[in-house]
Amino acid sequence: MARWKNGPGMLVGAQGGIPVEIAASYRARARGLLGRDGIEGALLLTPASGVHTFRMRFAIDVAYLSRDFTVLAVRTMRPGRLGRPRLRARHVLEAEAGAMARWGLRPGLRLGVEPAG
Numbered sequence: 617m618a619r620w621k622n623g624p625g626m627l628v629g630a631q632g633g634i635p636v637e638i639a640a641s642y643r644a645r646a647r648g649l650l651g652r653d654g655i656e657g658a659l660l661l662t663p664a665s666g667v668h669t670f671r672m673r674f675a676i677d678v679a680y681l682s683r684d685f686t687v688l689a690v691r692t693m694r695p696g697r698l699g700r701p702r703l704r705a706r707h708v709l710e711a712e713a714g715a716m717a718r719w720g721l722r723p724g725l726r727l728g729v730e731p732a733g
Contacts, residue, residue: 629727658711666701669693675713680705685727
C-alpha cells in the first residue's frame with residue numbers, strides 16, 4: 617500500500633494531466649475545500665469513502681475511486697449536502713461542478729496520481 621503525503625500531484629488517465637492537491641493527513645482531509653471560493657484542478661482525499669458539502673461556498677463534482685483508482689461513481693453535490701459513503705471507495709476526488717464531465721471522468725475509467733517531485 618502506497619504511503620500518501622499532502623502536497624501537489626498530477627492526475628493521469630483523464631484528458632491530459634490535471635493538477636491535483638493530495639490531502640492525506642486527517643487535518644487536510646477534514647479541511648478539504650472548506651473556506652475556498654474554487655479550485656484549479658482537483659483535490660484528492662485519501663483514504664476516504666465519502667464527503668459532505670456543509671459550509672461550502674460552491675457546488676462540487678465528486679468521484680469515488682477504488683483502491684486501484686478506478687472510477688466507481690461521479691456525482692455533483694450542492695452546498696449543504698451529505699454524500700453517502702461508497703463501500704468500495706478508497707479515495708475521493710473533488711473538483712468544481714462540471715469539471716469532471718469536461719475531463720471525461722466516468723465510471724470504469726482507471727486513473728493514476730503521480731506525486732510531484
